[in-house]
Amino acid sequence: MLGLPDEIRACLFDLDGVLTRTAAVHAAAWKEMFDDFLRERAARSGEPFVPFDPAGDYEAYVDGKRREDGTRSFLESRGITLPEGSGGDPPDVPTVQGLGNRKNALVLRLLDERGIEVFDGSIGYVRAARDAGLRTAVVSSSANTAQVLEAAGITGLFEARIDGLVAQERGLPGKPAPDMFLAGAEALGVRPDQAAVFEDALAGVAAGRAGGFGLVVGVDRAGQADRLREHGADIVVPDLAALLENA
Numbered sequence: 183m184l185g186l187p188d189e190i191r192a193c194l195f196d197l198d199g200v201l202t203r204t205a206a207v208h209a210a211a212w213k214e215m216f217d218d219f220l221r222e223r224a225a226r227s228g229e230p231f232v233p234f235d236p237a238g239d240y241e242a243y244v245d246g247k248r249r250e251d252g253t254r255s256f257l258e259s260r261g262i263t264l265p266e267g268s269g270g271d272p273p274d275v276p277t278v279q280g281l282g283n284r285k286n287a288l289v290l291r292l293l294d295e296r297g298i299e300v301f302d303g304s305i306g307y308v309r310a311a312r313d314a315g316l317r318t319a320v321v322s323s324s325a326n327t328a329q330v331l332e333a334a335g336i337t338g339l340f341e342a343r344i345d346g347l348v349a350q351e352r353g354l355p356g357k358p359a360p361d362m363f364l365a366g367a368e369a370l371g372v373r374p375d376q377a378a379v380f381e382d383a384l385a386g387v388a389a390g391r392a393g394g395f396g397l398v399v400g401v402d403r404a405g406q407a408d409r410l411r412e413h414g415a416d417i418v419v420p421d422l423a424a425l426l427e428n429a
């Protein structure tokens with residue numbers, strides 16, 4: 183059914199890049215924030231400025247992860263360690279939290295300017311899954327998930343939401359750890375082997391693989407089908423509409 187094994191009872195959808203066209207917004211905000219930080223740092227140290235690569239660096243270190251995990255992960259790739267700081271750090275403070283706040287201010291501005299578009303193929307798939315009696319949840323690292331779902335007009339399509347804020351409240355490790363997806367399955371009352379995970383990020387498919395889910399669907403929006411398979415996708419599709427065509 184719907185391109186899924188018979189035992190699947192529930193679908194766990196990532197948000198940015200799977201349901202909504204917001205991954206590019208996040209990538210642009212990460213680039214602007216990190217480039218400002220790296221440029222200032224290079225000017226102070228006299229070392230060359232090596233910009234953030236919105237494709238390679240985004241996919242490898244940031245995509246799919248919670249904001250502070252993405253910040254730490256990219257800085258680590260450059261051999262940079264910053265103090266953690268606190269959630270209230272202003273955007274100009276060079277801490278993990280301060281840089282995260284700087285990036286979030288940029289995301290919110292860009293979302294406001296550009297608006298939020300959905301992937302029609304994905305939304306058609308979610309509706310078909312619900313019509314077929316499958317349970318549905320959104321499992322996203324983004325702390326802005328509720329606002330993005332609301333602005334896109336798709337909140338009502340999902341019975342549960344496990345997002346960056348929920349993970350923080352419950353102390354759940356972020357993707358690539360499986361905990362957020364496991365919490366999504368639990369919220370829908372199914373075992374992991376009865377749930378399918380839909381992800382466009384390398385960290386996200388790795389989380390699906392680590393959790394022992396019934397199927398991990400890699401959604402290839404960036405020409406990285408092989409890497410999605412290497413990191414844990416059982417199948418890779420260009421869009422969820424492809425699963426309906428094959429059903």
Ligand SMILES: O=P(O)(O)OC[C@H]1O[C@@H](O)[C@H](O)[C@@H](O)[C@@H]1O
Nearest residue numbers: 198208245246249323324325326
């Ligand atoms: O900064 P936010 O909105 O909490 O989002 C955290 C992350 O959420 C993920 O869904 C995105 O793939 C990342 O790019 C993003 O950085």
